[in-house]
Amino acid sequence: MIEGLRVLVLGVGVAGTSTVAACRELGATAVTVDANGAADHLSVDEVDLSAFDVVMASAAFAPHSEAIRACEAAGLPIWSEMEFAWRVRRPDIPWVLVTGTNGKTTTTQMVGAIAAAGGLDVRVCGNMGIPVIEAARAQCDLVAVEIASLQLHFTHTLSPHAAVCLNADDDHTDWHGSLEAYRAAKARVYQHVQVACVYPAADRLVEQMVEEADVIDGCRAIGVTLGVPSVSQLGIVDRHLVDRAFHQERRTHAIELGTLDDLAHLVAGAVPPYLATNALSAAALARAVGVGPEAVHEGLSGFSLDHHRTAFVRELAGVTYVDDSKATNAHAVKAAFGGFGPDAVVWIAGGLAKGQEFGELVETIRDRVHAVVLIGVDQEPLSSALAEHAADIPVVAIPPGDTVMERALEAARSLARPGDTVLLSPASASMDQFRDYADRGNAFAETVRRMEG
Incomplete structure (x- = not known):
């Protein structure tokens, strides 16, 4: 918990506002600094950094920004919005994380739809839905989080039940400084995972992220493929979405989760590969927290895409x-x-x-x-x-x-x-x-x- 902490909040958007509200609720103090130097907010050079214990930095502040460098020079630990949310969360409620250059929102929302179909009270959050700090404080059964590389960079102790990196193509290199730094931030999604590291089986780069991750003992690598799945994979057989990862007889056969027709209402024409991958990844995350196979079909067949996505x-x-x-x-x-x-x-x-x-x-x-x-x-x-x-x-x-x-x-x-x-x-x-x-x-x-x- 954060009772008594003196928190410097970099950014006065949704993340900053949620942080200030949580600090007030939990007995911490907070001072805000605006990314754009607005007249009614302080700038970092107007703040005595020795008066703070920790910094919550919104994604508006890149690692190379003057504010971040000043805080690091002062020896202050820096938390992302996600790190702060994890530290103020309700205990014993599982989290699942979704990152990737593309497909994060759709996949996270699919997790929400599948989990809800399975009877769970789920909070879908991140860069859509409710603020993640609000979700972390809610009494619910599951928190499904879309998390970007900008938020992963300053995330340290978050330990989800399951996580997926859908892909890691070139993006946000201006914020991270290089493609290598961007991909290193994406790889942090697999750190401290408890149950399942889900990954696209055809993507060797993401598979290496899983192999190199420091996970909790007992965590499994779960592949997603658009072909016939091997053991510990989800895949497709004759247009059926199937699971060979989360049931007792997985070494000998798969169980059906749904069909590609469950996704047909989302697009004009054939279901594109990326959408099938998103659906299988969401199914894997939901299965990792105990959602039944029948909920996958129900959740996907009733799902609708976010606005402005094809x-x-x-x-x-x-x-x-x-x-x-x-x-x-x-x-x-x-x-x-x-x-x-x-x-x-x-x-x-x-x-x-x-x-x-x-x-x-x-x-x-x-x-x-x-x-x-x-x-x-x-x-x-x-x-x-x-x-x-x-x-x-x-x-x-x-x-x-x-x-x-x-x-x-x-x-x-x-x-x-x-x-x-x-x-x-x-x-x-x-x-x-x-x-x-x-x-x-x-x-x-x-x-x-x-x-x-």
Whole structure:
């Protein structure tokens, strides 16, 4: 517990506000520092750091920021929002963690749906749902947490029942300083896991994270595969989702959890590989805390995707419009393109590139792209990748401005043919011209709905 602690709270957003409230409840004191230097809040250089015992740092403060460096120089331990939540949690309530470059939100919400179908009172939290500190203080049966690399960096003692890293592609290298540091932060999700380290069996990089993790004695490695599973894996047999990990007879046979048809309502066309992987990973996490196999089918068949993740908006003049604004990195875009055929997509992309390189992405998806519409103030990385790896594909660049989405969709509509899909899947952050990815997705969807046939 934190009674009597003097806490310096870096950040006055949701994480900071939740921390201050918990400190008041539990008998600690808290002083807040704003990341943007707002006039009504202190900055670190105005604070006597010797007056504090610990720092709670929101993700707005990168490890190389002046505030973090000053706190480290003063010898103060630094906790993430997740670390703070773990230390103030109700005891004996299991946690499961979900991280990855792409698919975190969907998988965490699937865990919630499966657990609820199994009769558990579950709190779904992280970068969606309720604040994680609030979830940690709630009386419930399970806490399912979406946790980003930015939050894992300063997480030290968290010990979940089960955890998964879905993937670890290039993202947030501007915050972490390098791809290696980003992946090292992702690997922390497996530290101190008690029951099951879940991982994609085809991803050797993530498998190595599991192999190198310092886990609690008795913890098992549970693989997820899109093929026939081996012992201690979940997989797919003749379109059936099956479990060879969490039942007594796993050495001789699998038990059925559901089918791919349980996911068919979530997408247009065939169920893409990433969605099946998300579902199997969520099933593994739920099974690790004792949820029955029948709840997987019930939870998945009633599940709905988060807004702005490959969300169908409208069909107009034979052209389908899909909002995937939540795809803020290259890995997410690859997943979104998994369900499309050749030369079928007019791709709206761009925003804040976050230090990413897009050559591999363009090479991977180019056969499915008919044309590209670039938006955002940081178009050069995508523009250069397209020129180098897909020079024959038409590209229209939309200058920044108040009507950027209207102009982008006007260009996309002129390029699309009947049977094509206009896909907003930006591969970039949104804050250059929008409040967040939801604001960008809403602008896309509202503009599409206003378009006349």
